Amino acid sequence: MRLHGPLDCAFEDEASANLSLLPKESVDLAIGVMEVEGAGHIHQLDLIFSNEEFTDDKLCDGCMGLISTPFYNCTQCCFFLHCRCAQLPKKKRHQLHQHQLTLVSQVPYIGGLFSCDACGRLNCGFTYRCDTCTFDLDLRCCSISETLQHEGHQHSLFLSVNSAVNSSRRCHVCNCTYHKKPGIFVCISCDFSLGLEYATLPLVARHRYDDHLLKLTYIVEDRCEEYYCLICEEERDPKHWFYYCAECDFPVHPQCVLGKYSYVKFGRTFTSNYVHQHPLTFVPKTESSPLCDACGKTFDGMAVECTQCKFSVHFDNRCAKKIMKKAPSK
Template identity: 45%
Template sequence: MELQHFCHPEHPLIFNEKRTYDRDCHGCDQPILGPNYICIQCDHFCHHKSCAELPLELHHPLHPKHPLILFPTWKYYDNEDFEKCEVCKTNQGEYAYRCSHCNFNIHITCASLAPTMEAEVHEHPLTPFWKWITFTCDLYGKGGEGMPYQCNPCGFGIHRECASFLHRVKVVRHKHPLDLIQSFEVHQLDSPFCQLCVQNVDTNYGLYYCYKCDFVAHLHCAMDRRNIEYINLSELKDDENEDLELDQFVHLATYKVKKTTVGEDGIEIATEIEHFSHKHDLKYTYEILNNEKCNGCVQAILPPFYSCAECNFFLHKSCVDLPRKKRHPLHQHPLTLFPKPPYRRKWFNCDACSEICNGFTYTCENCDFKLDVQCYLMLDSLTHESHKHRLILSGTGYHQSCSGCGSKRLLVFKCITCEFALDFNCITLPHTTRYKQHEHPFTLSYIAEDNSGEYYCDICEEERDPNHWFYYCSDCNYPTHPKCILGKYPKYKFESVYTIFYHPHPLTFVEEPKDHPPCDTCEDLCEEYIYQCVQCNFNVHCFCI
């Protein structure tokens, strides 16, 4: 079956009943997942069947005096006279019906609104009120302008998008399903707060609630794609819901024990193991090493640990015991442990702290979601010695300020009592660290060390913000910025060895080359972060490789 479409007169569109395309419809700008029309010759002009067969003329109750003509709005983005849709008040890339006499426009999706709607949030059908008015949504509690959906018997009125809220949802960060309730009195909590964004909730309007745990969540927080785990739980029984535990995991073995011994406390210790992340066997040792990092969490290696006698490879005992697969409160799918990112690149950006890391990664292969080991170990509720109150993981659609460094982040651990908050970067900072050849350790400090009014970093000699955290050697009265002492990439292990297909020898990743050699690819000087082959004096920038 063919169709000659008014927006594509060059070629006919061919009907496909079942075939789907990994692209969006030219009509409504939504993914094509069912019957469709496509131009075979152009192989890009695609429509849902319903969008391709839209009538070219429409009579609509919002504009009864003139008929509306179908227009492709993407052809009129630069036309200032082409107004926004009268229903959603946006100018999107979808077709619209238009009256050119009155400059009236309505998107095809807005024009096709049903005369009544069955919604889970209300027991009666809801009818669109075809007039732009100022009102307060009875479910969401927000005021503003719009065209509400209303229930004539009850006087109940809500935003059109609020009708999509479900009666029951399951979020990643709670083990029980949450029920939508439209108003209630909290008996056990004096000032309830949403445990997903750590903001107060108004109990006079709708929210999601777990009766067993007094777990409260805003409607939009629970339905956020980053938080929601299961969409439709209305048919599940309560005893079945108990099995949907957040902390279910598959603990696959990450190592084989080769040799064991019995410690002084009578507990058996694995002294030699074969770990899935390394080609050589690892041995248990109490040796003290300076300026070495664990290949798993990329933190300073401290005894006891496992090491390779042939390579510069070390693992904390805790990193050896990491589970191979586990759920995490930041993601709706189980995460799998990889010794390196599951692709050719030698490093990855952590989705919690945004730092570059080349240690182990917990990855969701379906979503390309990645966490480094330090961020993976953070729970959704914890205490930190820098603050007296408990901190809860807060994920919002806007940036929040970290009390440790002043950075603005979407993810922070927030105090429900005061305005204190910490991002993943600060909450994973090591409590103590060392710096090159300095004889004493540095301790992470949360307040200014004196009242002199002069705050400088003794490494870079630049001024410090007295409200931000710093590292301090009390023996030498030596304060430093965290970045100055930990480096630009604190979660990167340098001196690691890599191989690339176009060079015959292993390359070492070096933070600061001594003589700044020219890059063998772009010929610019290599000042920092390069791959280097000592055997043949081969050097290449990390971004050139």
């Protein structure tokens, strides 16, 4: 799956307007600061203005969105960074959290993988973080405006952080409650409310089952008696948002298109002496892949792999403890 997000303009508001004149040295300096404070990138980065030499989809290591020019690339490894992500402010205050947040390029968790406290999505990109509260906002959620004009609703939406009020509301897209969310978008003209996990959905996405872009769709135009997702083949609620290809008449659940790991960069290698003595890699797995070497069960989309020990396991504590050994002390 590859996606195109609706929040590019929000990122650009954070960055300099004249990206084409940005010298390489200024971004090298910014990455150097991240290296000292948050395990950023250590190699020289080249400024790229054309996508011609990159024929397949690449993800930005900052926002985990599809890469677009201008961006920085490391020729020594598979590292890509939008210029706008390189220029984000180091410190930021956001309505979703009471403390000042700090931009870090990698959280202090295994593999740099974290769950955004606003939208709940797994992410291994940059985050705005509060170490005091172990609170993380991915770049998409942290860059969204407090006032939102969304094509899925006719009125302006406003970010509400009143937990007492929010807990009594239900999302009009999925009907879930918000009692554990730091904020939601509400409409003061009507009773409409929207969680950040839906407010930050990409307007278009791709899936291997369809050759065309799938458009985020809000209203069912036909009047069928039954509505199904053509990926999981289960029923859809016609009141809920969905992705759709009109040319192929291909309607699907958002979660079936995006999956659990849209913002995890497969192929990323990491080391942790507290987990395993060799480098480990996030790799994609399906139900038809060889079974987990720890529990013997199928995978749900992602595994952690050691090529030297030739094993693949689920990325959870139970499987990790069974097969991953702490590195020997020096």
